[in-house]
Amino acid sequence: MKLTVRQFFTLLAFIGCSVITAALELTVSGNGGNATSPILYGLLFEDVYHSGDGGIYGEMIQNRAMQGADLVNNEANRNLVKWHNWPGCILESDNSAPLLSSALPYQMSVAILPGAKGTTGMWNEGYSGFNITTATRYAATFWLRGYFRGTITAEFWSNTTGSPLGSTTFEVSQTASQGWIHYAQTFTVFNSAPDFKNTFHLTFDSAVVSETIYFNMISVFQQTFKDGKLRMDLANAVNDLGGKFLRFPGGNNLEGISPPNRWVWSNTIGPIENRPGRPGTWGYYNTDGLGLLEQMDWCQSMNLEPILALWAGYYINGVVIPQGSLQEYINEAMDELEFLMGSTFTKNGALRASLGYPNPFAIKYVEIGNEDFFDGSGSYTNYRFMMFYNAIHAKYPSISIISSLCIGSDPGRTCSSGSGWTTTKPPPGVISDLHLYKSSDAMVGLFHEFDNAPRNYPILIGEYAAIYADNDGGAIELDNPTVQSATAEAVMFLGLERNSDVVMGVAHGALMKSQNDEPDNVAMIKHNANSMILSWSYHIYQMFAHNFGSRTAPTSSDSSYGPLYWSSTIGPTGTYYIKVVNYKGAVTTPVAVTIAGSTARSARLISMTGSAQNALDSKASPITEASIAGADGVFSFTLQGVYSVAILVVG
The missing domain is CATH 3.20.20.80 (Glycosidases)
Structure with missing residues (x-):
């Protein structure tokens, strides 16, 4: 027997369920309608x-090619913003030849201070920190010009704990006459950071640098x-x-x-x-x-x-x-x-x-x-x-x-x-x-x-x-x-x-x-x-x-639009997507849906509700999904909250 909406509610009452009076009754047809755009949501x-x-x-490094990060009067502010020196050296924005490329007119020069001893180098703030985790790998690269024979260490540090998180080393042996040479390493870290307050460092022994050296295009990518x-x-x-x-x-x-x-x-x-x-x-x-x-x-x-x-x-x-x-x-x-x-x-x-x-x-x-x-x-x-x-x-x-x-x-x-x-x-x-x-x-x-x-x-x-x-x-x-x-x-x-x-x-x-x-x-x-x-x-x-059909499904109701709104579409395999939105309506809104000619007895109900005006402050999804039972294409559900959305998926 094919049930109407009212017969369905009568049956619920007969078997002992409380009687529901639907605030909105929809009848959805599988015939007619228009083709929908296959790329509607973009x-x-x-x-x-x-x-x-x-x-x-x-890219995790900010100002990787000494192009500057901020603007002054809508023009580039060529400086070393986001870069900082370790003790024992001076960093400067430099445009001396030869350049790495005509596209990058500035580089970072590193000069060792007289009498400097021990480790020196530079560090970068990133884009207000770095995401450092043992779950991914990292790729560090840079270009270097000048005389250098020794080891350069690329390392992440946690500002919160004051300790290293992971590093890789570059063995470098080059002369000034060789010009710019590119170095690249992929590595993992040994500690995950407790937060984003981390920095990236390039360091070396000050004793191995006898003249000014130059860096450009210092880049770090986390696994992408x-x-x-x-x-x-x-x-x-x-x-x-x-x-x-x-x-x-x-x-x-x-x-x-x-x-x-x-x-x-x-x-x-x-x-x-x-x-x-x-x-x-x-x-x-x-x-x-x-x-x-x-x-x-x-x-x-x-x-x-x-x-x-x-x-x-x-x-x-x-x-x-x-x-x-x-x-x-x-x-x-x-x-x-x-x-x-x-x-x-x-x-x-x-x-x-x-x-x-x-x-x-x-x-x-x-x-x-x-x-x-x-x-x-x-x-x-x-x-x-x-x-x-x-x-x-x-x-x-x-x-x-x-x-x-x-x-x-x-x-x-x-x-x-x-x-x-x-x-x-x-x-x-x-x-x-x-x-x-x-x-x-x-x-x-x-x-x-x-x-x-x-x-x-x-x-x-x-x-x-x-x-x-x-x-x-x-x-x-x-x-x-x-x-x-x-x-x-x-x-x-x-x-x-x-x-x-x-x-x-x-x-x-x-x-x-x-x-x-x-x-x-x-x-x-x-x-x-x-x-x-x-x-x-x-x-x-x-x-x-994620719930949108290939053509519209004509939908009728004895109610007018507002504060409840609805639309229906049907997919190429006959799946119906009936969407209902409550905007400033009742706190509790029963909805009844009849799909004409359907014998479906089960459906998925995807819903979202909220009564507060706050924005989300976590990654937790407010969307819930549940299976609901019906009879011969007749289903009922309840919108909860004055602002609520529900999608009934049948088929």
């Missing part, structure tokens, strides 16, 4: 607040994710999110604060000693060690679709490349695409192959610029976008091209005044990149935003975050995602899933940030040298990304 990477250098990029360049714990956390694309090199750091400090792809490839780096947009020097190929490796290691952003002639300070001079930069973009996708018979394809990548990459999505709505000159719509578009589309017609401006002011575009294409529009099929930073209530208001969006211009929400509490008028940014803000993001997700025939992707605007840089605004992941905190936003995104 990721944005931008080196912001040490999310790259000092974050997911595995899949032996690439990504820090293990952060990369594992990102991989566990379940994202399907990576939008990079991302955000304002692509554009650069002012000329000439923008992303230049050709400066981010090849040996690290040949990469000049640049003053980044967010107050520190970018090494560009996590360059174009490393980010493509990232995509491949996590099976992510690359969404490549191209610099499009605009700096954040308002400098715009005039139309007559733009072709040079279009040529640069075309060279970048040829480098990634060209055969080895092309100039740039051959360059890629020479760096160890003989097989071309597949690039299906390209974004022209980033947040060009800040350009008040109108150059993006007047000439910049279409000049790039025409060149790319002519050579690569299968690439989907993304506009950083909202296309038109049609319903479902969330265009703010002056932020979109108004009098003209690009060709149909061009994707709008919307950046949605909202209060929690305003984020919930996006649930219906794309219901009536025109389907001939797809949408990418390249950045989103609920960043304001609702009682401050949007003036004060949240310190961290809260239960409320993350649940608000979940409501938006439901609206995107219902419209994922036109919304092709969504990515949080702050994938990760260093706690040392920005402890007081939101990110999915906050990290320091040896640990991380996964936020409410992280966990809810993970719930949604």
Whole structure:
């Protein structure tokens, strides 16, 4: 016998269970619906607040090539910041010839003081410490110029215990005439550190140094994710999110604060000693060690679709490349695409192959610029976008091209005044990149935003975050995602899933940030040298990304939306994902679900609840999972808490 929802509850009462009155009754159909985007849930990477250098990029030494760490008036401050001398020697920033490379105009000189005896050398602070554990291995490398015959020891020390943690030695025998010589060792440590308060030292006997010696590109990597360049714990956390694309090199750091400090792809490839780096947009020097190929490796290691952003002639300070001079930069973009996708018979394809990548990459999505709505000159719509578009589309017609401006002011575009294409529009099929930073209530208001969006211009929400509490008028940014803000993001997700025939992707605007840089605004992941905190936003995104079907499943109810919101999708093998979010509703909310035509008697219930407004302060997940019983596709569960999320997985 096929049971209805009410018959199911009657049966429960008959067999002795307490009668439940559902606050929400849903009926889900397996027929109809639209195909969903296969890459709806994705990721944005931008080196912001040490999310790259000092974050997911595995390099542990800060200021490894004497490029400086901080900026002064948005320019490089060439010094030995983060480096310190042992007694008996003087360290100086030096630019005497011969240089290690033209890309690195400074090195560290080490001069022994008269009468010095015993051990001397230098030590580095890292990015506010080091993660030292016996569970992983370490790789230490450096370049040395000058006369030296003896042993150099690379060693980690704990500032907390005042004791060594592990070391390796380099046997060195070279003369000044030999120029720069590279040294590398892989080693493990004999003690794990009690915390992150650790330092890295290069030391030697002062007696073996008879003249000034020079060091450059002093590098230490801890064992990395899949032996690439990504820090293990952060990369594992990102991989566990379940994202399907990576939008990079991302955000304002692509554009650069002012000329000439923008992303230049050709400066981010090849040996690290040949990469000049640049003053980044967010107050520190970018090494560009996590360059174009490393980010493509990232995509491949996590099976992510690359969404490549191209610099499009605009700096954040308002400098715009005039139309007559733009072709040079279009040529640069075309060279970048040829480098990634060209055969080895092309100039740039051959360059890629020479760096160890003989097989071309597949690039299906390209974004022209980033947040060009800040350009008040109108150059993006007047000439910049279409000049790039025409060149790319002519050579690569299968690439989907993304506009950083909202296309038109049609319903479902969330265009703010002056932020979109108004009098003209690009060709149909061009994707709008919307950046949605909202209060929690305003984020919930996006649930219906794309219901009536025109389907001939797809949408990418390249950045989103609920960043304001609702009682401050949007003036004060949240310190961290809260239960409320993350649940608000979940409501938006439901609206995107219902419209994922036109919304092709969504990515949080702050994938990760260093706690040392920005402890007081939101990110999915906050990290320091040896640990991380996964936020409410992280966990809810993970719930949604891992439980999403290939088409929508029409769902009806006798209730209207708010404070309860829902959506349903179905996978290719017939698995249903029914999602329900309670935003500022009752503390206890019974829900009943009927899947039309189903005979299922068991399901998984994945849920998250919280009544406090605090951010998470540990790595413990707030998500619970349980098996629940039903009858003939009829299931019931209860949402607990005024902010709560549940996903019923059937099939």
